[in-house]
Amino acid sequence: xxxxxxxxxxxxxxxxxxxxxxxxxxxxxxxxxxxxxxxxxxxxxxxxxxxxxxxxxxxxxxxxxxxxxxxxxxxxxxxxxxxxxxxxxxxxxxxxxxxxxxxxxxxxxxxxxxxxxxxxxxxxxxxxxxxxxxxxxxxxxxxxxxxxxxxxxxxxxxxxxxxxxxxxxxxxxxxxxxxxxxxxxxxxxxxxxxxxxxxxxxxxxxxxxxxxxxxxxxxxxxxxxxxxxxxxxxxxxxxxxxxxxxxxxxxxxxxxxxxxxxxxxxxxxxxxxxxxxxxxxxxxxxxxxxxxxxxxxxxxxxxxxxxxxxxxxxxxxxxxxxxxxxxxxxxxxxxxxxxxxxxxxxxxxxxxxxxxxxxxxxxxxxxxxxxxxxxxxxxxxxxxx
Ligand code: KIV
Ligand code: ZN
Numbered sequence: 225x226x227x228x229x230x231x232x233x234x235x236x237x238x239x240x241x242x243x244x245x246x247x248x249x250x251x252x253x254x255x256x257x258x259x260x261x262x263x264x265x266x267x268x269x270x271x272x273x274x275x276x277x278x279x280x281x282x283x284x285x286x287x288x289x290x291x292x293x294x295x296x297x298x299x300x301x302x303x304x305x306x307x308x309x310x311x312x313x314x315x316x317x318x319x320x321x322x323x324x325x326x327x328x329x330x331x332x333x334x335x336x337x338x339x340x341x342x343x344x345x346x347x348x349x350x351x352x353x354x355x356x357x358x359x360x361x362x363x364x365x366x367x368x369x370x371x372x373x374x375x376x377x378x379x380x381x382x383x384x385x386x387x388x389x390x391x392x393x394x395x396x397x398x399x400x401x402x403x404x405x406x407x408x409x410x411x412x413x414x415x416x417x418x419x420x421x422x423x424x425x426x427x428x429x430x431x432x433x434x435x436x437x438x439x440x441x442x443x444x445x446x447x448x449x450x451x452x453x454x455x456x457x458x459x460x461x462x463x464x465x466x467x468x469x470x471x472x473x474x475x476x477x478x479x480x481x482x483x484x485x486x487x488x489x490x491x492x493x494x495x496x497x498x499x500x501x502x503x504x505x506x507x508x509x510x511x512x513x514x515x516x517x518x519x520x521x522x523x524x525x526x527x528x529x530x531x532x533x534x535x536x537x538x539x540x541x542x543x544x545x546x547x548x549x550x551x552x553x554x555x556x557x558x559x560x561x562x563x564x565x566x567x568x569x570x571x572x573x574x575x576x577x578x579x580x581x582x583x584x585x586x587x588x589x590x591x592x593x594x595x596x597x598x599x600x601x602x603x604x605x606x607x608x609x
Pocket of ligand 1 (some may be wrong): 324364394395
């Protein structure tokens with residue numbers, strides 16, 4: 225089974241989520257948990273963006289030893305010098321330089337011709353290589369870039385020393401099929417591509433970030449980038465926990481695994497949610513509150529007989545204690561009886577029927593019946609004559 229590297233950017237692209245502002249101590253706490261989670265590369269921030277970010281990146285690089293720490297830089301000497309000062313104490317100093325390559329970005333944002341963009345990228349990568357052993361170069365907005373221009377600039381930056389080429393779907397525009405073809409095109413047309421690794425970086429504007437990342441893996445990406453809980457600019461980045469669990473559960477389909485310690489997923493998700501203030505939606509895959517909750521009688525009955533009827537992931541795999549049988553208006557007698565037994569009640573069939581009727585009446589009045597409600601119903605029924 226081949227290994228795909230996980231490049232976590234929770235502390236950089238994730239922190240770019242609207243309304244998120246992590247302080248130095250919070251960043252360090254998340255960095256330590258990401259290390260426990262087993263990410264291969266951690267993007268700790270953008271050192272030239274602020275003094276606070278510089279200090280946090282430096283402290284993380286100086287502390288974390290279990291993975292490579294990187295930082296973002298624009299394609300200029302000042303950003304690269306600042307990133308070196310922040311990252312040089314790291315276990316495996318690595319720089320991430322980005323420069324836009326799509327017509328809309330080059331014309332309106334950079335105000336440069338394509339050849340000027342090539343020159344700037346090559347100069348930046350060559351300069352960075354004087355200091356950093358590993359230099360990743362990202363073709364920002366790769367999915368809206370002219371293919372022949374992309375091939376040309378990738379060849380040049382590899383010649384200049386880039387060790388990783390990232391093809392970001394910066395605006396979440398692509399589809400799995402197209403993104404796979406983009407990787408094939410670059411692999412088949414850049415003559416020196418064997419000298420660099422290919423990386424995928426997807427945004428979720430059209431809700432396809434995880435699917436696009438999986439497609440990239442199937443078409444030659446050996447590194448995937450994303451964030452915990454999928455936080456990030458606008459609609460966010462690819463959710464790393466979803467990619468890792470998809471690769472694990474669908475081993476029949478994918479020949480790749482990550483090095484993530486899956487049992488650390490829930491703890492990491494909770495920490496990121498708490499410190500960023502970004503709530504995880506209840507129905508979010510893998511880590512949402514309802515991801516392992518069953519409410520309907522048919523589902524509850526199935527899961528109680530054999531969990532794989534309605535659960536393809538075991539809660540324990542991702543560090544969650546157990547599934548939840550939520551008692552609501554769709555629930556059946558089987559789950560109700562199980563709940564009563566878990567509370568230590570041993571009711572006669574008749575009393576159980578009576579309690580179940582009271583419970584069903586309550587579901588007509590409350591959206592979710594809590595354990596305390598059920599306990600009260602059972603106690604009342606048991607003590608009633
Ligand atoms: O989405 C993007 O293009 C980025 C780059 C900086 C890699 O985050
Ligand atoms: Zn991004």
